[in-house]
Amino acid sequence: MIRYISKPHPITGIINSKLGVWCFLASEIMLFGGLFSAYILLRTGVTDWPRGHELLNVPLATLNTIILITSSVTMVMSWASLEMKNLSKYRLFMTLTILLGFAFLVVKSFEYGHKFEHHHFPSTNNFYAIYFTLTGLHGLHVIGGIVVNLYFLLFGIKMWDKEPKQFAGRIEAAGLYWHFVDLVWIFLFPVLYLL
Amino acid sequence: MSAHSQEEVQRQVKIYIRVFLALGILTVLTVGVSYLKLPLSIAIAVALFIAAIKSSLVAAFFMHLVSEKKIIYAILALAFCFFIVLLLYPSWHLM
Numbered sequence: 001m002i003r004y005i006s007k008p009h010p011i012t013g014i015i016n017s018k019l020g021v022w023c024f025l026a027s028e029i030m031l032f033g034g035l036f037s038a039y040i041l042l043r044t045g046v047t048d049w050p051r052g053h054e055l056l057n058v059p060l061a062t063l064n065t066i067i068l069i070t071s072s073v074t075m076v077m078s079w080a081s082l083e084m085k086n087l088s089k090y091r092l093f094m095t096l097t098i099l100l101g102f103a104f105l106v107v108k109s110f111e112y113g114h115k116f117e118h119h120h121f122p123s124t125n126n127f128y129a130i131y132f133t134l135t136g137l138h139g140l141h142v143i144g145g146i147v148v149n150l151y152f153l154l155f156g157i158k159m160w161d162k163e164p165k166q167f168a169g170r171i172e173a174a175g176l177y178w179h180f181v182d183l184v185w186i187f188l189f190p191v192l193y194l195l
Numbered sequence: 196m197s198a199h200s201q202e203e204v205q206r207q208v209k210i211y212i213r214v215f216l217a218l219g220i221l222t223v224l225t226v227g228v229s230y231l232k233l234p235l236s237i238a239i240a241v242a243l244f245i246a247a248i249k250s251s252l253v254a255a256f257f258m259h260l261v262s263e264k265k266i267i268y269a270i271l272a273l274a275f276c277f278f279i280v281l282l283l284y285p286s287w288h289l290m
Contacts, residue, residue, distance in 0.1 A: 013264040022267050026274035033281040041285035053229065065222050073215045076257045080211070083204045172259075179257045186249045190242035194229040 006166040021173040025180050032184055035134055039191065042126045050127050052193040055120075057111055061193045064107045065185065071100035072182040075149075075175045082168040087160060090171075094153045097178070101146040108139055131192055138188060141181045148174050214256045221249050 003009075004016045012019055043049045052058075078093035115121075115128070122132040152174060159167040225245040233241065255261045260271075 012266045014266065019266065022270050026270050029274045029278050030281070033278040037281040037285055040282060044286060058226065058229070062222065062226050066219065069215065069218045069222065072253060072257055073211055076211050077208065080204050080208050084201055176258055179253050182257075183250045183253050186253065187246050190225055190229075190246050194225065194242050195235070195239055 005169060006163060015169050017169050017173045018176070021176050025176065028180060032134075032137070035130070035137065036187070036191070039130045039134065042130055046126070052191075052195060055127065056131070056193050057114070058193050060107055060111055061189055064104050065189050067100050067104045067107065068182050068185050071097050071104070072179050074100060075178045079168065079171045079175050082160075082164070082171055085164075087157075091153065091157075094149060094171075098146055098149050098153065101142055101149070104142055105139065105146075108135065134188055134192065138181065138184055141184070145174075145178045145181055148177070210256055214252050217252060218249055221245050 002016055006015065008014050009016060009019075074093045074096040078090050078097060081087075081089035081093055112132075120128050122129045152171060156167070156170065159170070225242055228241050228245075229238065260267075
């Protein structure tokens with residue numbers, strides 16, 4: 001049994017679930033850091049790297065940026081609703097977060113579909129290789145976040161009656177992950193689409 | 196962050212809304228700047244500067260890093276050092 005999941009650990013001053021998620025996010029920084037490093041290597045290694053807006057759809061990506069930022073706000077609002085003991089508001093904001101996550105994926109799949117229609121694949125050139133790798137891995141993270149959020153909306157919510165503090169801690173931890181996914185996109189968007 | 200009073204949470208909600216507006220404005224700004232067709236080095240500097248502000252806002256307020264415990268800052272500082280090494284590594288041959 002994991003201890004200190006509803007009250008802070010006396011040494012660290014935080015609950016263990018939050019510590020665990022932050023350690024995981026530190027490893028995620030390295031995962032995406034390695035790929036950003038690969039991007040820099042590929043781009044500085046050639047003289048003619050295409051500007052993102054010449055090949056990619058900037059308006060659609062801007063829409064997706066707004067969608068993901070909005071979902072971060074609804075995610076933090078779902079946690080704040082729990083802190084204010086308002087379960088129906090939690091349900092509302094969590095549902096919105098999940099729907100916005102799906103909306104992001106729908107827009108992304110339109111983008112991917114458009115690329116495939118024009119026979120642009122990861123094997124086409126280095127630009128598309130790193131574009132599909134970075135956005136694909138990011139998309140997988142969005143799917144993972146949706147799965148976790150769906151669990152906390154449909155099944156995990158039972159914990160609220162018995163252990164409200166622990167449940168709020170879980171939502172805060174899930175939120176940290178979701179905000180990180182948003183944070184990665186905040187860098188992916190200008191790097192791939194605008195520069 | 197844990198164990199808040201209702202007023203405290205309501206105060207934070209107001210901050211979340213302001214951060215949301217700031218993130219929206221900065222997104223429009225970074226897209227707008229990209230249409231100016233600035234020289235690449237300046238465009239990179241501007242885009243990364245705006246992205247850094249946006250990510251700081253998300254990390255500070257949504258991820259509650261403005262008021263977090265030391266151990267989390269320590270973990271992040273360590274990860275950040277290695278992250279910087281990763282980003283500089285491909286350009287070492289240029290220096």
